[in-house]
Amino acid sequence: MVNAFTSSIGHFNYWASVLLMTSGIYIVLSRGNLIKKIIGLNLFQVSVFMLFISMGKVTGGTAPILTGRHEIFSNPLPHVLILTAIVVGVATTAIGLALVVRIKYAYGTIEEDEILALDLAREQMDARAQ
Amino acid sequence: MIRQHLAILQVMLPMLCAPLCVFARRPVIAWLIATAATLFALAGSFILFAQALNAGVISYHLGGWAPPWGIEFRLDAANSFVLIIVSLVGAVCMIYGRDSIPREIKSSDQPLFYTMMMLCFSGMLGVTSTGDAFNLFVFLEIFSLSSYVLVAMGAGSDRRALTAAFTYLLLGTIGATFFVIGLGFIYVLTGTLNMADIAVRIAGMSGSGTLHVGFAFIIVGIGLKLAIFPLHLWLPNAYTHAPSVVTALLAGTSTKVALYALLRMLYTVFSPDLPFEALILHYLFLPLGLTAVFVASIIALFQSDVKRLLAWSSIAQSGYFLLGVSFANIGGLTATLVHMFNHAIMKSSLFLAVGCVVYRTGSCSVASFRGLGQKMPWTMSAFVIGGLSMIGVPATVGFVSKWYLVLAALERGWWPVAFAIVAGSLLALFYFGRVIEAAYLQPSPENSAVTEAPVSMLAPLWALTISCLALGINSELTVSTARAAAEALLAPHAGLPAHMGP
Numbered sequence: 081m082v083n084a085f086t087s088s089i090g091h092f093n094y095w096a097s098v099l100l101m102t103s104g105i106y107i108v109l110s111r112g113n114l115i116k117k118i119i120g121l122n123l124f125q126v127s128v129f130m131l132f133i134s135m136g137k138v139t140g141g142t143a144p145i146l147t148g149r150h151e152i153f154s155n156p157l158p159h160v161l162i163l164t165a166i167v168v169g170v171a172t173t174a175i176g177l178a179l180v181v182r183i184k185y186a187y188g189t190i191e192e193d194e195i196l197a198l199d200l201a202r203e204q205m206d207a208r209a210q
Numbered sequence: 211m212i213r214q215h216l217a218i219l220q221v222m223l224p225m226l227c228a229p230l231c232v233f234a235r236r237p238v239i240a241w242l243i244a245t246a247a248t249l250f251a252l253a254g255s256f257i258l259f260a261q262a263l264n265a266g267v268i269s270y271h272l273g274g275w276a277p278p279w280g281i282e283f284r285l286d287a288a289n290s291f292v293l294i295i296v297s298l299v300g301a302v303c304m305i306y307g308r309d310s311i312p313r314e315i316k317s318s319d320q321p322l323f324y325t326m327m328m329l330c331f332s333g334m335l336g337v338t339s340t341g342d343a344f345n346l347f348v349f350l351e352i353f354s355l356s357s358y359v360l361v362a363m364g365a366g367s368d369r370r371a372l373t374a375a376f377t378y379l380l381l382g383t384i385g386a387t388f389f390v391i392g393l394g395f396i397y398v399l400t401g402t403l404n405m406a407d408i409a410v411r412i413a414g415m416s417g418s419g420t421l422h423v424g425f426a427f428i429i430v431g432i433g434l435k436l437a438i439f440p441l442h443l444w445l446p447n448a449y450t451h452a453p454s455v456v457t458a459l460l461a462g463t464s465t466k467v468a469l470y471a472l473l474r475m476l477y478t479v480f481s482p483d484l485p486f487e488a489l490i491l492h493y494l495f496l497p498l499g500l501t502a503v504f505v506a507s508i509i510a511l512f513q514s515d516v517k518r519l520l521a522w523s524s525i526a527q528s529g530y531f532l533l534g535v536s537f538a539n540i541g542g543l544t545a546t547l548v549h550m551f552n553h554a555i556m557k558s559s560l561f562l563a564v565g566c567v568v569y570r571t572g573s574c575s576v577a578s579f580r581g582l583g584q585k586m587p588w589t590m591s592a593f594v595i596g597g598l599s600m601i602g603v604p605a606t607v608g609f610v611s612k613w614y615l616v617l618a619a620l621e622r623g624w625w626p627v628a629f630a631i632v633a634g635s636l637l638a639l640f641y642f643g644r645v646i647e648a649a650y651l652q653p654s655p656e657n658s659a660v661t662e663a664p665v666s667m668l669a670p671l672w673a674l675t676i677s678c679l680a681l682g683i684n685s686e687l688t689v690s691t692a693r694a695a696a697e698a699l700l701a702p703h704a705g706l707p708a709h710m711g712p
Contacts, residue, residue: 164344
């Protein structure tokens, strides 16, 4: 009983990142507002950062700085990888938001269903013009 | 000195040219810088390919850190072959862009456009060259992020480019993140990110659940970038609304690079000998490939926009790639690689021909192709040759790919699949037939003053068209190269240093 309890608490980080991951994807797919979609995408990416950092943690380990006083170290490589992934995530968010701004100027709205309706109206007009 | 560092130079030079293009300010200078960089990469990839064939494997250690600790650029016959595809299509598109780009993008944006082209190009070369799985993700994102911007550049003529780019960004990012999740699982299992090293270490772990989950995430992630059939939703809009040059570049290279990443994962990192992968190839890729060929071809039949028609045709062609992959034998892999090269040539030439039509008529609807057979004879004959090649008529490269695909299917004894490949080609006949019929048999609209496209656009177009015919008649070159590449993909342990061996 105690064992099952500690092991599930021990995996808390993984449960949290799975929760964030699924809610992030759900937001991307279900929300019509483009800004909310970007927020969902961010949640999804951050969950992966958490997953990686949790993987690198060694129980009882400290930061890998050689002082001679410690013997167990956490794995620093996942941190380095995630540092790169964070940069990629920031760039993605920046481009996404820039696109949303342009969409707002071009369409006057950032709701997906309204944009689709505007596009559809335009296509029908083009078809009639031909 | 240059030869020694060529593997990294040809990725870094375009990347360094990107900021130069920003500062160029004048579009012509930016174009010159970009073209020079792509031509350098083209020459470099031929030299690297020759070296890789001679030496077996070129291993370049970034910063002098030995693999598996440092990042390694690892070039064998397979990825140097893909390098040639990418840089060839890139160079042709760049030369073509000089006249085509000013028509679709306003001049103040053009230096920035070339910047994005350079980043996209260098990202694709990087994905192809690297031997490190996480580095592959980084380059994948460099090229994806810049291609989102490139697609959005089509907004000058149609605002729908923006929403197309946004959808592409969402799905592309989800794909890349899936890839990273999968990589995380593989890293937990093996403690390494070097692809050759992973291959050695997972050899005995085929029962591990972590491995299965990692594999699934990686394949779905790359599948989103490659637009494998049910994951293709971003592709038709992105291809339709992007500027002509961008569409030709993306159609010719980006899906090929993603396909290369898929092949590298399926055949080098993982192996078709792993029981779960054999199951996936047989029960998932084969039906998906067949569905893609038929469903996408039938959707292509009903498109009124030629670019969108060609985009659906690209999804159908990715079905052929999946079929070749699912055969899991050297014949199927060779066919996939041959088709990868051939499809890059013919699809780019088709999109460049459409670009010429857009340049003159300002539209790419099937209706605007009426009577162009007489008005734009060179453009339309290149389009017809490209179309015949997609159908798979003998003496074109398309026939060579279909031939080897059918052979590989028969080698496995799957004659219904071979039959389906031929039937799928028949559908291509119908959708290309519609465009060609409009161009040659319907009269052009009254008082249209359309003339032939300028030579600077026709020359690169015809360079691809002629290679489409030449390599279709003499297929020895591509097929033997593709076979060498297939063998390299299936030999993950070749040329590994002693401390990394199995």
